[in-house]
Amino acid sequence: MRLICSIVLSLVCSFVFSQSNFFNPGKQWKDTNGVHINAHGGGMLFVDGAYYWYGEYKTSGRGGNTSLKGISCYSSKDLYNWKNEGIVLKVEQDHNSEITKGCVMERPKVVFNKKTGKYIMWFHLELKGQGYDAARAAVAISDTPNGPFKFKKSYRPNKGVWPINFDDKFKSASSDESALKSWTPEWREAIKNGMFIRRDFDKGQMSRDMTVYVDDNDKAYLIHASEDNLTLHISELIDDYLDFTEKWTRVAPADHNEAPAVFKKGGVYYMITSGCTGWDPNEARSFKSKSIWGPWESLGNPCIGKDASLTFHSQSTYILSVEGKKDQFIFMADRWKPDNPIDGSYIWLPITITDEKPILKWFDKWSLLDFKEN
Template sequence: MKLNKSLIFTICCCFIFIKCKIIEEKQTKNSSFKSGKKWLDTNGDHINAHGGGIMFRDGVYYWFGEHKTEGRGGNTTLIGVRCYSSTDLYNWKNEGIALQVVENPDSEITKGAVIERPKVVFNKKNRKYVMWFHLELKDQGYNAARTGVAVSDFPTGPFKFLKSYRPNAGNWPINFKEEWKTETENTPVKWWTPEWYTYVKKGGFVRRDFESGQMSRDMTVFVDDNEKAYHIHSSEDNLTLHISELTDDYLDFTNKWITLAPAGNNEAPAIFKDKDTYFMITSGCTGWDPNAARSFKAKSIWGPWESLGNPSIGKDAELTFHSQSTYILPVEGKKNAFIFMADRWVPRNPIDGTYVWLPIKINNGKPILKWYDKWDLNFFN
């Protein structure tokens, strides 16, 4: 059967209209944040930068995150760390893979290892871009508990992997009591008992890992006003947070460090400084499932740190709006303007994970997170 010319013309017009709509949708510019929704880059693809952090340099924001893949195996690292760039925080250009896993099975970052929560900072002294990340070795689950460092001459990479660490081997935290160093009590057989909590709080796990170096899992990096950098990580089987000072080149540890909230089960640390006060937001330890966030503050990076409780308010506050913290972003050019960045994990298909970005308000000396379906940077005006 022959199609008449009118029908052919109509089909062609429909095809052209649909194609134009697809192109138009892909090129539509964002002008606000819509948490929990799919966030498309300037190519029209869902942003793939999970557990990420952001660095600002020369008028450009760079977002680094885990490149996830499809299926339950997508939480192992099969590609590497991806980078995006933006000048307005709403619209992001895909800059490619900043740190790529390798095929060499002898490398610590071989394909199939686990690279999580990458954070990049710029070192003004050596003019290098430094990336730190949580590293788990291939086929070892989460037993390695290491932190890796890579370096680049350019913000988008490529980054060169240098080495990984179990931090602070052979060094006691500066807030450790002298009598704890020679404590000989055996580890309580049963966890989560009063005796076990006392053991952990008195540094039992610090002593356990003293020679080999402390465990390092969920982590972030913070550069202070004086350009001193700090590595903050979940340690002691995710029981205690550690804050460690980095060397002047940001590539190693000075071995000056403290413990924070021993036996508190904190992970996913995110830190910021407002005026003369340091604030930190963390999560509890419930795997990929969301839980109630926690918050802390201190006048010195070395503490003492005061617990402030859950910073979230309103509906779903007890689940941190179904997300987990990853980074707190200071907005350039605006005073006292900070964005809470978090992930909504999808372990059955990690590539589908979405992002929650919310403004932080400081109320009576405490950070407050409230849900907004849609908001923009005018919130801080």
């Protein structure tokens, strides 16, 4: 009897001690089974008292930068302790499938559609063996937040449609733009004036790093890096969130942004992005607007303190609005480890808004109790 009691007590203590009530940015984050959380480039959804964290499932070695398993999901009641829900969108063994094993599935974001009662996942898809040339937006659907999700289709958005903030005079190419040397001021000006929009007009606009934002009126938008990562696009989704309305706009043309993350406070939309330096960290950027359609005003780097110029050695992926807490937002980011992707870690930090500007400050350890009313 004493032995049994001792074992039970040991198990209880082990469970209690394994629970966390703090965020430890950059440190290894284990799930409730004691295994490192594997949900990179992730997004978040709150459903019936639980948070669901979706992300890229990475494996070891350079090959782990491709999708060998699929999209993973974890659930939590408190944001600290996460249960592994498994792979909710699996790669397929069929070599003819667009999501065949070895493709690239990145930055999954899941939203709930009130009209249909379905869970909709959008993600960035690159076809197997094509590098990053496909640049497609992909969509999957499920009846439940923890899947399984069924892949629907992938394609480039806004085929044959001009953005709403595009001047008619730029709808025809200049005679000499094809001869411009890349990265010169003249070339950047041509990008700003729509050179790549015209190039991709008939086949659809590129869609790489992305997020999905659902507004207060249930309108949803895909915000994605396009034009060879030189310009961000905001594309409105139709009522069931499974396609595009063909209404879209450009943000920061030729400014070279990716990794967009969006939130809204006090009627103002905010966006945090990164520069484009591959897997290496760089200085974050921030923007604000009174309308999702712009104009978007550049606010500069939101990070302050040590390593602010490198976004604390991370890259944005999502901004979480804490459920039931007014104006409390968490900046979610990744520390990539491309040589062994499974070792990538996560940076979660509280966002403070000062004079309509988002501020990110480093904390070695923090909790939801540290939030101050903005």
